[in-house]
Amino acid sequence: MDDFIAARSQMALSLGFHIIFSCIGMVMPFFMAVSHWYWLKTNKIVYKNVTKAWSQGVAIFFATGAVSGTVLSFELGLLWPKFMNHAGPIFGMPFSLEGTAFFIEAIALGFFLYGWDRFNPWFHWVTGVIVGISGLVSGILVVAANAWMNSPSGFDYVNGQYINIDPIKAMFNDAWFSQALHMSIAAFAATGFAVAGVHAIMILKHKNVEFHTKSFKIAAVFGCIAALLQPLSGDLSAKxxxxxxxxxxxxxxxxxxxxxxxxxxxxxxxxxKNKRVDYGLKLPGLLSFMAHGNFDAEVTGLDQIPIQNQPPIAITHYAFQIMVGLGMLMMALSGLYFLALWKYRNWLSSRWLLNLFAVATPAGFIAVEAGWTVTEVGRQPWIIQGIMRTADAVTPMPGIIYSFYLYTGVYVSLALVVIFMLYRQIRMVGKLYDLPATSNQLVH
Structure with a gap:
């Protein structure tokens, strides 16, 4: 592994971990706000317990997301100094605003965590909502910066110089809306299915069934709505x-x-080598329609792209197929769930449906990782589409491979710590809130 591949691998590793932390940090506060609203409206203690349990999870992911996000900021400057030298003044505004959103999120989260029985109940609820809104805005701003790399704008590139810089135009580049929409819906789908899956497992184990049933429903509704909406944003992005x-x-x-x-x-x-695809199923005309809205439209192939400008084909293709395949499976499960809510309510407590959600626990995040692989690997060899090649932006500093090994160890350790903390949190739910161990809702 040379230093260039090591630098790309380290960045991919950091992004791969951070995107999970940030997605959960963006979405979980909305789950928390819904359960808190139910507590305020119904005065049922189970909803207060759900809110408190989820708020502790939000705190865990807020801390890990803050750390991994800070690391990414340093890596942009250390691993890609030539990129930041030119691009920093152009697309730096969304990063600056993201810092402001993060600051608001941190204050609101502090108010929420320590505001129980100290603030007016509805003001306390509003602070939780602000945590979610500021976290979502923070994620959108970061995606806007990434979208600029796919659709560079807000400057003129003349004789190798970046002039006439317009940071506002750069931030609101042509790709920011479709990417931000697609990523935001993906975060809700991935987090909803992950949280619902964990609670489904606990219901199957007959652990605090009422608590986990209420939690499951909130997460599942969010996740299933997002999964059904995702193809619409995906179509917008694909076009x-x-x-x-x-x-x-x-x-x-x-x-x-x-x-x-x-x-x-x-x-x-x-x-x-032979420029063909083996064992694939082809649906005639559908790519033309999905790309251009016309079944007869011409779609540019790799034969029109100079070989030096082609991205890694196999990785991009497999990642795209994984993303779409898992998205379709999540849509199917969402359809079953809403059918159960509408007509076959006995399914909601059935073992087979809960098992499907349990199996689907990691599906959304695998799809998110695959989608980001498509976004980043599919843009290669460009770090700024059509302007700067990734190989021209990497640091000349030697020994990056050792940094990659070090960061791999750090992130694996961090992941293990987070998993342990969440496992302990789930195990301690009953002890913390004195929840009933049985319920009249039996799993059959």
Whole structure:
């Protein structure tokens, strides 16, 4: 592994961990706010207990997200100094505003955690809502910065110089809305399914059934609504990619040859040497329709992209297939859940449905990781699309491979600590809140 690959691997590792922490930190406060609202409206102690338990989880992920996000900020300067030298003055505004949102989130979270029985109950609830809103805004601002790398704007690039800089235009670049929408919905879907899955497991084990049933419903409703909305934002993103990053779209679909009425590929193993895909299912004309809204439209293939400008095809294709495949499975499970809520309510306490949610616990976050792989690997070899190559932005400092090994150890250790803390938190729910061990809602 050379220093360039080590630098990219370290950045991918850091982003891979941080995106999980940040997604949960963005979304869980909204779950917490809903359960808190139910407590205030119904005065049922179970909702207060759910809110307190979830708030402790929010605190854990807020702390880990803050640490991993700070590390990423340093890595941008240390690993990619040439990129930051040129790009920093252009797309630095969303990062600055993200710091403000983070500051507000930290204050609101402090008020919420220590405000029980000290503030007016509805003011206390509002502080929890602010935690969620500021966290969501923080995530959107970071995604806006990443979107600028895919759709650079707000400057003129003349003779290798970045001039006429407009930070506002850079922040609200053409890609920011579609990426922010897609990422925000993905965060709700991933976190909703993960939280619902954990509570489904606890219901199956007959642990504090009433507590976990209430928790499961809130998380499942959020996650299932998001999963059903996600294809709409995905379609918006795909159409933008088709217009502005044809190489990325071609790699996503392993679309080797430019053609009209292009087929949508499901699965398949790309054979880059012979420029074909083996064992894939092709749906005629559907790629043209999804990319351009016309079944007969021409879709640019990799044959029109210079080889030096092509992204890694296999990685991008497999990641895209994983993202879409898991998204479809989550949609199917969401449909079953809402069908149960609407017509077959006896399904809600059935073992088979809870088992499906338990199995789907990691699905959303695997899809999120795959989606970010598509976004980042699919943009290669560019760190700023069409302007600066990733290889030209990396630090000249040697020995990055040792930094990569060190950070790998740190992040693996951090992940183990977080898993242990969450496991202990789940195990201690009954002891902390003196919840009943049985319920009249039996799992059959």
């Amino acid at each position: 933008y990619v088709a217009r502005t990053q044809p190489a990325k779209l071609a790699a996503m679909e392993a679309h080797f040859h430019t053609e009209k009425s292009a087929s949508l590929l499901i699965g398949g193993i790309p054979d880059t």
